[in-house]
Amino acid sequence: MFAGDQNGLQGDPRLKAISEAIRVVPHFPKPGIMFQDITTLLLDHKAFKDAVDIFVDRYRDMDISVVAGVEARGFMFGPSIALAIGAKFVPLRKPRKLPGEVISEAYVLEYGTDCLEMHVGAVQPGERALVIDDLVATGGTLCAAIRLLERVGAQVVECACVVGLREVKGQHRLNGKPLYILVEPRQLTNCSAPSVTIITRRDQLSYYSQDSEN
Template identity: 50%
Template sequence: MTAEYDLKSTVRTIPDYPKPGIKFRDITTLLGDARAFRRAVDELVQPWAGSKIDKIAGIEARGFILGGALAHQVSAGFVPIRKRGKLPHTTVRIAYSLEYGVDEMEMHVDAIHPGERVILVDDLIATGGTAEGAVKLLRQIGANVVAACFIVDLPELGGAAKLRAMDVAVRTLMSFDGH
């Protein structure tokens, strides 16, 4: 059995959420399965085992869960990338495109030092708007974005390809057809 097959069976699909025609890929069932969660973390960081990673940057909110575990695994610091107005110290901010509009995300201005090697993490990559914004935000403060890791890829929506076009290595553990 492949890793994708094993892990894919732990992801719950919820039809017509958040709107009709969408199949929501819910990773909370994977996170709740200790063996699947451990395997997902191990598989996500496997290409960088033994290399120097300074920080793991996690996108709010499921990226925080994965990011903390990945940071522990590679002995790196963790940096939260949050929606505007959620961080208490001086921040750097970027606007990014959503399916229907624009939002903003931010991080502490001193969370990453220029040249630090960073891996970006979130649960799923779809259109890539949020991840693209996060990469730009990280690069804006001088981070060397080594890679972006996601449990789920929805390849038809093109997000992973968008990041690869930005010279970011992309690691995903499984893909699903459709939206």
């Protein structure tokens, strides 16, 4: 399923190839979950390049100086986008992964809490930032990334993800920041799992099911 009617790419054939390159793994990491695996997109050179090119075309003229990638899959798309638009790439990492002085932003998960960290001095006040990740569901991680960047005085222009769950409406948690997505999650019609889609991080099991209100 494509998000072309929302992202201005309606009818773009690249979206179909990008969507089909994302593997759906049923019952992972636990029963009832349809895992959206973007590692197979990375194996498809053309589809991967198309995804990066779409982002680059959108952001090259928006005066963005910072591309902030959320650990870990934001690291797969962010550096290529940053190089192409002439911006620096800033990793937003999980705790105790960055050497040197950091600032931290905690956020709540359905089954606990987590934290993003960024190097002090990596982003300067007034810089225009893009937040990139592979998938948005509940929006908690992106919201934490926005808060982290705004704490140092950056202006978050937009959040961008390859896959987005419109049903969860995570974009409404993004402090009013716009959200740009390429495709919506795929389902397997011959799978016995309930109609469930989960974000791709194994440590953040916040998910949406048509069979529940979670």
